[in-house]
Amino acid sequence: MVPHKVFVKKAMNFTPQTSNNKLYITIYGTMRIETKEIHLRWVEMKRPLGVSLISYFYMFGAGVMILTAIFFNANADEFGIAERFGIPNVPERIFRMIVAMGSLLIIYGYMRLKRWGFWLMIVYSLGFGVISYGLLFSHDKQPFIGNLIWSVIVLVYTLCVRRSFFTREKKYYEH
Known part of the structure; x- marks a missing residue:
């Protein structure tokens, strides 16, 4: 079985293109191609x-x-x-x-x-x-x-x- 590969558009330094902060990834597997909706949320570091x-x-x-x-x-x-x-x-x-x-x-x-x-x-x-x-x-x-x-x-x-x-x-x- 071939492991799943995840391709994310603009994975490095990603800037959301829409106001709803959704990111779509496509998973390429052995038998199917599936697109999932991933929500992106920036979490600021808490101040020590x-x-x-x-x-x-x-x-x-x-x-x-x-x-x-x-x-x-x-x-x-x-x-x-x-x-x-x-x-x-x-x-x-x-x-x-x-x-x-x-x-x-x-x-x-x-x-x-x-x-x-x-x-x-x-x-x-x-x-x-x-x-x-x-x-x-x-x-x-x-x-x-x-x-x-x-x-x-x-x-x-x-x-x-x-x-x-x-x-x-x-x-x-x-x-």
């Missing part, structure tokens, strides 16, 4: 809990950064965020707003499990980790140790759940 927690933490941080840029004396710190990035000539309030808005953009993609959100979070974590590492030796302050550890945790966790950012499951069921 850690991605949500990291995102909420960064949203809180961005909100605090925006509030401190608007309502508080930005020059009250011993050294500001712009100085930490190595550009002390940029006004502190403007730089805080830029970093906060950039963080919110990254968080949006990260929470929605977008590929670009994954890559931007990797770059963001690496960048802040390297900056914290450098400041740890130049200023010898405890907060930079915490920032470095947090950046490493976010980086490792994001790499561990990378599949969530790069898969979009397709489920087929017969009707």
